[in-house]
Amino acid sequence: MRRKTYHINGYDINLVKTDKFRQVKVNMRFVRNKTDQQVEREILSKVLTQASKKYPSRKKIGEKKEDNYSQFVKGYTIPILGENSIVKFETTFINEKHLKKGHHEKCLDFFMELMFNPIENFRDKEFKSAQKKIKNNFDGTLEDPVYYANIKALINAGYGMFYQEDNYQKLQKITKEDVYQSYLEMINNDILDITIVGDVNEEIIEYFKERISKRKRKKMAPACYFPAVKKQELIEEKEFSQSKLVMLYKLKAIDLSKKYIHVELLENILGGSSTSRLFTNVREKKSLAYDVRSHFNYYKGLVSINAGIDADKYLPAQKIIKQQLADLKGGNITEKELKDAKKKSLNELKTMNDRMGLIVNNVYVEKYYGFYSDTKTIQIIKETTLADLVAVANSLELDTTYFLKGVADAKTN
Amino acid sequence: MQRQIKGIGIKYYYQKLSNGLEIFVIPTSFATKMASFTTKYGSDHLEFKKKGEANFVKTPSGIAHFLEHKLFEYDKESVFDFFHKNGAYCNALTDNERTTYYFSGPDNFNKNLNFLLNYVQTPYLTNENVEKEKGIILQELKMRQDDNFIFLYETFATSLFQVHPRGISVGGEMADVEKTTKEDLMQCYETFYHPSNMFVVVCGDIDPKKVIDVIQQNQQTKEFPSSPKIELKKYDEPDEVAKKEIIINRDIKTPKVTFNYKINITNNIADRVLLDVILDLFTDCVFDKHGELNEKVSDLTENDLRVSQLLVEKHWVLSIWAETHHAVKVIKIIKEYLQDFQVDVQTFNRKKKNALSYFLKLGDSTSGLNNFFTSFLAEHGHIDEDYYLKFKNLTYEDFMKETKKLKFDNYSKVIMQKDLQKK
Incomplete structure (x- = not known):
C-alpha cells in the first residue's frame, strides 16, 4: 500500500494505492471553518445526490447507479468538528479491471455531475424530501434512549450538538434558495480534500485536476473544542423499560495531541473491551447491565461512560464506576492490563488497512489532529508506561452525571 | 478439496x-x-426429541x-481474557436458525x-453462573424492548405466526429466561x-490445508458420543396470520407501521436457493427506492419504504415498513400495487447487474465473506x-412466472404510535 498527497490548485488529493480491493473509493470533503450552516450542509448532503441537470430525478439517478454496476454514492455530514462543519460525498464502484476499460471514467463522470452540476436552486420535490427525512431522523434520534441520553448529557456539558432545538426550527423554516447559496459557498470557498483508495494509477489525479478549478487554499479552524468543566448531576424521567446512565469525564491540563495514545490505552482498560474494568465489575460481577462501556472522544477532550441499568440501580452502578476511576487514578493498573491494551491497539493498526472506510478515515484523522503516522504511533504505544497511564487518569475530571430514568414498561394491545 | 462459487471466482476449501x-x-x-464456529441451532428449535423417543421436549x-x-464461561481461562491477550476480538450471535461464535484478528x-x-x-455451567447470567440477559431484553425498530421487528413476527416459534423473539420471553435452569441448558447443549x-x-x-489440519488435530484429541439423531418438531403453520392488527403505544412523533404478508409458497419451485434468488430480485424490483411504488407513497411517508423478507418453511414473509401519518x-x-404488480424487463436486467456487483464486492x-458463508x-x-x-441465468419469463404465483391477500399490520387516549 502506498500513500501520497498531491497539493494541486489550492486543494489536496490523497491517493492510497492498494490492490487489496475489487472496488475503488473516492471521498470528497468540503470543510467550512465555521459551524453556522449545519442545517444547510445536512440538506446538501442529501439533496445533491437526488437530482442534477443531466439526471433530473431520483429515478434517473437510481437507474444510472445500477447501470454502473450498483455504483454507491452518498453524502454525509460531520455537523460539528471542533469549530468546523464538514460535508462529505463518497462513491464506491467496481474496479474496471473486473469489468471493462472506461468504467472508472463513467463512474467518476457521474459522481462529478452530481457534485458540480445541480439544478439551480434545486427542485421543490428533492428539497422537501430531504427536509422531511432529516426532520424524521431528528425525531427518531431523540426517541432512541441511548442517543437521547448522550445528546442531553453532552449539551449540558457545554458541547454544541446538531440535534438541538434551534437547528430543528431552522430546518423547518429554511428555503431551497438559502441552501443553494450555501452550496455555492461550499463549492467555491470551502476547504476541499479528496481521498482515493484502490488499485488505480496517477491518471486519476489528472482527471480531477482537469475538472476542478483553482481555489484559494484556506486553513481549518481548530478541530477540537474543550468547554470548561462543570460539576453537575441531572436526572430526567421518561417512558422506557431501561434507564441510561451517562458519566462524562473531561480531560484537563494535558496536551491531547501528544497524550492521546495514553488516553486511548487507559480508556481501553477502563471500558473499551470485554475484559475492561467496567465490563468485569458492572456486568460480569454484579449483573447490573448488559451494555456498559466507555468511549474516548479526542476532539471533545472527553471520556464518556454509558450503562443501561434498572432505575433502582442508579446509585450502586455509579459507585462502582467511580471506584474504577479512583483505582486507575491511584495507580492500581497491572502490567498485564497495559500489555493487553497495547496488543489491542497494535492489532487495530495492523488490520486498519483491510477496510477502505478506515483507510480514508485514517488519512483525515492525521490531517485534522496532527496525529502521528502509523510508525510513530507504534513506537509510542510500545514505549508507554504505567506511569503514563496514571498521569492521564489523574487528568480526568467528572463533569456531568446524567441519568435518564426509565419509568414505564412498553405495552402492546 | 477445492471448490468454488461458479462464474464469480470465489474459491473455497471444504472438508x-x-x-x-x-x-x-x-x-x-x-x-x-x-x-x-456455528451450530445449526437457533431460537426456532424449541421442541425436539431423539429419534425413536415418544414425546417432544x-x-x-x-x-x-x-x-x-x-x-x-470456560473453566480453564476467561474467554475474553484469552482473545484479548492474543490480540483478537471475539463475540457470538444467535438468530432463528443458528448460533455462531467467532473471533477476528x-x-x-x-x-x-x-x-x-x-x-x-x-461447557462449564453451574447453578450460580446460570442465575447470575439472568440479570444480564434481562437487561439485554429491556434494551431491545426500548429500541423502537427492534421491538417492531420482533412484533411483526408475533403478528404472523400462530404455532411456529418464529413468532417469539430470539431472546425469548422474560418469564422464560427467569425459569431456565442449568439442566435445560445442558440438555440443549448435548443435543x-x-x-x-x-x-x-x-x-x-x-x-x-494448514487450517484444516489444525481443526482435524484438535478434534482428534476429543471424544464425542455417537451423533444424536435429532428430530425437530414440524409445525403445521396455518396460512392465516396470528393477529391481523397489533397496536404499540410509544411516545413517538411519527407513527411507524409494518404491513406484513404471509404467503404460501408450496406452489412455487422446489429449489429453495433459486426461489430465494427470485424473491430477492422481486423485492429489489418492486420496492426499489427510486421505483414506482415509493414514488406513489412519497407524499404520504416521512421516509422511503423499507422491506424485509424471509422464508420460513412453507411461507414467504414480506414485511413493508413505513413511517407515516397516513397508514391507511x-x-x-x-x-x-401488489395485486397487479408490473416489473419491466429493463428493471429486471438492471437488478441482475446489481447482483453481479454484490458478488464482486x-x-x-x-x-x-465469513457472514455470507x-x-x-x-x-x-x-x-x-x-x-x-x-x-445470472434467470430469465425474465421464469422470474415473472414464479412471482405471479404469489398471492398477496393475507396480511397483518403492526402500528407503533402515540397512545391516542393519553393526554
Missing part, C-alpha cells in the same frame, strides 16, 4: 471430518483473519441465546482457532452441539456452487 464437523476455508489477502423460549451467553491464528473450538466444546450439527468457516490470509392510505396503495471484506449454510445447509449462476 468434512469423521466426527461430522464441516470446514469451509476461504483464502483472502487480508491481514484480518476470522474464524466462526419443550424448552423455554430464548434458550439458544441463553446458552450462547453461558458458553463464554491478525496474529496467533492457530492458537486462537484451537481456543475457539475448545471453549465452545467444553445440538455435536460436531455433526456444526461447521467452521475461516477467512483471511491463511494456508487452507399507504397500506391501500401498497395493497393495490463480497471479496472486499473478511467479515462480509455462515448465513448461507445456516439457511440452506450447504453451499450452492451455482448460486451466482442462478442469478
Whole structure:
C-alpha cells in the first residue's frame, strides 16, 4: 500500500494505492471553518445526490447507479468538528479491471455531475424530501434512549450538538434558495480534500485536476473544542423499560495531541473491551447491565461512560464506576492490563488497512489532529508506561452525571 | 478439496471430518483473519426429541441465546481474557436458525482457532453462573424492548405466526429466561452441539490445508458420543396470520407501521436457493427506492419504504415498513400495487447487474465473506456452487412466472404510535 498527497490548485488529493480491493473509493470533503450552516450542509448532503441537470430525478439517478454496476454514492455530514462543519460525498464502484476499460471514467463522470452540476436552486420535490427525512431522523434520534441520553448529557456539558432545538426550527423554516447559496459557498470557498483508495494509477489525479478549478487554499479552524468543566448531576424521567446512565469525564491540563495514545490505552482498560474494568465489575460481577462501556472522544477532550441499568440501580452502578476511576487514578493498573491494551491497539493498526472506510478515515484523522503516522504511533504505544497511564487518569475530571430514568414498561394491545 | 462459487471466482476449501464437523476455508489477502464456529441451532428449535423417543421436549423460549451467553464461561481461562491477550476480538450471535461464535484478528491464528473450538466444546455451567447470567440477559431484553425498530421487528413476527416459534423473539420471553435452569441448558447443549450439527468457516490470509489440519488435530484429541439423531418438531403453520392488527403505544412523533404478508409458497419451485434468488430480485424490483411504488407513497411517508423478507418453511414473509401519518392510505396503495404488480424487463436486467456487483464486492471484506458463508449454510445447509449462476441465468419469463404465483391477500399490520387516549 502506498500513500501520497498531491497539493494541486489550492486543494489536496490523497491517493492510497492498494490492490487489496475489487472496488475503488473516492471521498470528497468540503470543510467550512465555521459551524453556522449545519442545517444547510445536512440538506446538501442529501439533496445533491437526488437530482442534477443531466439526471433530473431520483429515478434517473437510481437507474444510472445500477447501470454502473450498483455504483454507491452518498453524502454525509460531520455537523460539528471542533469549530468546523464538514460535508462529505463518497462513491464506491467496481474496479474496471473486473469489468471493462472506461468504467472508472463513467463512474467518476457521474459522481462529478452530481457534485458540480445541480439544478439551480434545486427542485421543490428533492428539497422537501430531504427536509422531511432529516426532520424524521431528528425525531427518531431523540426517541432512541441511548442517543437521547448522550445528546442531553453532552449539551449540558457545554458541547454544541446538531440535534438541538434551534437547528430543528431552522430546518423547518429554511428555503431551497438559502441552501443553494450555501452550496455555492461550499463549492467555491470551502476547504476541499479528496481521498482515493484502490488499485488505480496517477491518471486519476489528472482527471480531477482537469475538472476542478483553482481555489484559494484556506486553513481549518481548530478541530477540537474543550468547554470548561462543570460539576453537575441531572436526572430526567421518561417512558422506557431501561434507564441510561451517562458519566462524562473531561480531560484537563494535558496536551491531547501528544497524550492521546495514553488516553486511548487507559480508556481501553477502563471500558473499551470485554475484559475492561467496567465490563468485569458492572456486568460480569454484579449483573447490573448488559451494555456498559466507555468511549474516548479526542476532539471533545472527553471520556464518556454509558450503562443501561434498572432505575433502582442508579446509585450502586455509579459507585462502582467511580471506584474504577479512583483505582486507575491511584495507580492500581497491572502490567498485564497495559500489555493487553497495547496488543489491542497494535492489532487495530495492523488490520486498519483491510477496510477502505478506515483507510480514508485514517488519512483525515492525521490531517485534522496532527496525529502521528502509523510508525510513530507504534513506537509510542510500545514505549508507554504505567506511569503514563496514571498521569492521564489523574487528568480526568467528572463533569456531568446524567441519568435518564426509565419509568414505564412498553405495552402492546 | 477445492471448490468454488461458479462464474464469480470465489474459491473455497471444504472438508468434512469423521466426527461430522464441516470446514469451509476461504483464502483472502487480508491481514484480518476470522474464524466462526456455528451450530445449526437457533431460537426456532424449541421442541425436539431423539429419534425413536415418544414425546417432544419443550424448552423455554430464548434458550439458544441463553446458552450462547453461558458458553463464554470456560473453566480453564476467561474467554475474553484469552482473545484479548492474543490480540483478537471475539463475540457470538444467535438468530432463528443458528448460533455462531467467532473471533477476528491478525496474529496467533492457530492458537486462537484451537481456543475457539475448545471453549465452545467444553461447557462449564453451574447453578450460580446460570442465575447470575439472568440479570444480564434481562437487561439485554429491556434494551431491545426500548429500541423502537427492534421491538417492531420482533412484533411483526408475533403478528404472523400462530404455532411456529418464529413468532417469539430470539431472546425469548422474560418469564422464560427467569425459569431456565442449568439442566435445560445442558440438555440443549448435548443435543445440538455435536460436531455433526456444526461447521467452521475461516477467512483471511491463511494456508487452507494448514487450517484444516489444525481443526482435524484438535478434534482428534476429543471424544464425542455417537451423533444424536435429532428430530425437530414440524409445525403445521396455518396460512392465516396470528393477529391481523397489533397496536404499540410509544411516545413517538411519527407513527411507524409494518404491513406484513404471509404467503404460501408450496406452489412455487422446489429449489429453495433459486426461489430465494427470485424473491430477492422481486423485492429489489418492486420496492426499489427510486421505483414506482415509493414514488406513489412519497407524499404520504416521512421516509422511503423499507422491506424485509424471509422464508420460513412453507411461507414467504414480506414485511413493508413505513413511517407515516397516513397508514391507511399507504397500506391501500401498497395493497393495490401488489395485486397487479408490473416489473419491466429493463428493471429486471438492471437488478441482475446489481447482483453481479454484490458478488464482486463480497471479496472486499473478511467479515462480509465469513457472514455470507455462515448465513448461507445456516439457511440452506450447504453451499450452492451455482448460486451466482442462478442469478445470472434467470430469465425474465421464469422470474415473472414464479412471482405471479404469489398471492398477496393475507396480511397483518403492526402500528407503533402515540397512545391516542393519553393526554
